[in-house]
Amino acid sequence: MSNKPRYQQIKSFILDGIKQQTYRPGGKIPTENELAQQFAVSRMTVNKAIRDLVQDNMLVRYPGLGTFVSDAKAESPLADIKNIAEEVRQRGHDYSCRIVKLRETAASESVAMQMGIPIGTPVYRSVIVHLENALPIQLENRYVIASSVPGYLEQDFTQHTPNEYLSRMCPISSIEHIVEAVLPSEQVQELLDIDANTPCIQVNRRTWSDNRLISFASLTHPGTRYKLRSITTLSSSH
Amino acid sequence: MSNKPRYQQIKSFILDGIKQQTYRPGGKIPTENELAQQFAVSRMTVNKAIRDLVQDNMLVRYPGLGTFVSDAKAESPLADIKNIAEEVRQRGHDYSCRIVKLRETAASESVAMQMGIPIGTPVYRSVIVHLENALPIQLENRYVIASSVPGYLEQDFTQHTPNEYLSRMCPISSIEHIVEAVLPSEQVQELLDIDANTPCIQVNRRTWSDNRLISFASLTHPGTRYKLRSITTLSSSH
């Protein structure tokens, strides 16, 4: 069957070593020659594997010295809105949430289109209002592919946010954000306790794990109460 | 001197071609063999250059077909609003802009606070409306530290956007975005040709170069006409 190319195997070997803490951040991994011998491949093949990982920021190399595991630093832009519970608590405020809806359903046409799945596919849907000091700050309307996350409905989302749970279950490989400004529908007005003229930021977020779409979430914030902040520090070169 | 390695030269050649629009998004670039011949190097050297660019998401390859320029939105989070002129043109639409204000002034209290400078510091202020097919899509209200960018007022911003100019003059090291939803003031309503009930996304952006704050810009988009899109791909492959 699909025998992965050898340089991929070597990448996996190194990544495993990092994950298992065999190779620790800042620590040295074997030299190209050692790995070449271990795997019985040419040095160039090992070089390819390591080059890839360097470009992915997993490793750092110093000529004459060796190859070292990067000090991880997560780097995720828009991480600020990743865990709203944490963020609220960091402000020293009280976090709580109200679960409005949590059940299995079949993908409607619009949901199916957004998620790129056939209409009628089983999905889990959760609607949650997040509160800061008992004041609503975010409405989370989420759809999750049922087959990808079987245990979703059994979670206690007052303890851990859906996002937290999903991140733990399926390591996220890619995130898309589409930000728009909207006026709240009647239902949203009620849930967020705002009036019809309060502009809202709506963040539509799709997350992929291992290149499969896992979840589509629409996060609505009253514009007057909540601001998105992201700082990007550019790494590179010229 | 520092003769760059040849594969770097080839990377630059391709990147230039993309920047100059010689190679367009979706378009094909020369094959490995052609480039190898042009540069009088082995195919493997070209391969290395192209592999790098593929990993940087600049190119896509299909075996048997060729190598193509990605149409992917330049990765950099919120890059979408980096060069609005380019973005509009890439949609195949007509870009134009109207310069509402362009002059030197002294930092007011609120501006000074935003920028962390003493009140009264000389700053340049520009107010520009960006149009797509003659329809206003963004109002740019910008303050620039005068001493850092002396030539600012002399620029012809109908040719190059302020952001473009600033990026060229002082390489940007860090960007902060704060996104909020607002309802437009009367003046904004007029400039963007929208009514009082159109919610707007307002992006407040501060940019640093070499750890010195260079510019503060407030970008207002009608929420119904303009959406911010950002895709974040977390490296880790596996």
Added chain:
DNA sequence: TGTATGTATATGTATATACATTATTGGTCG
């Protein structure tokens, strides 16, 4: 006419080899 097959093209992976560059280390000589 439609299908199968082959061929040219282009990328994907792997190897052996060579030499350059950078940092460490140890040793020699003044």
Added chain:
DNA sequence: CGACCAATAATGTATATACATATACATACA
């Protein structure tokens, strides 16, 4: 003892070559 130099170790770049794989296109055959 210290300064310089050589050897060594490790990565960085470049090449020629080989074979594998995927696609498109043309050609031959039923």
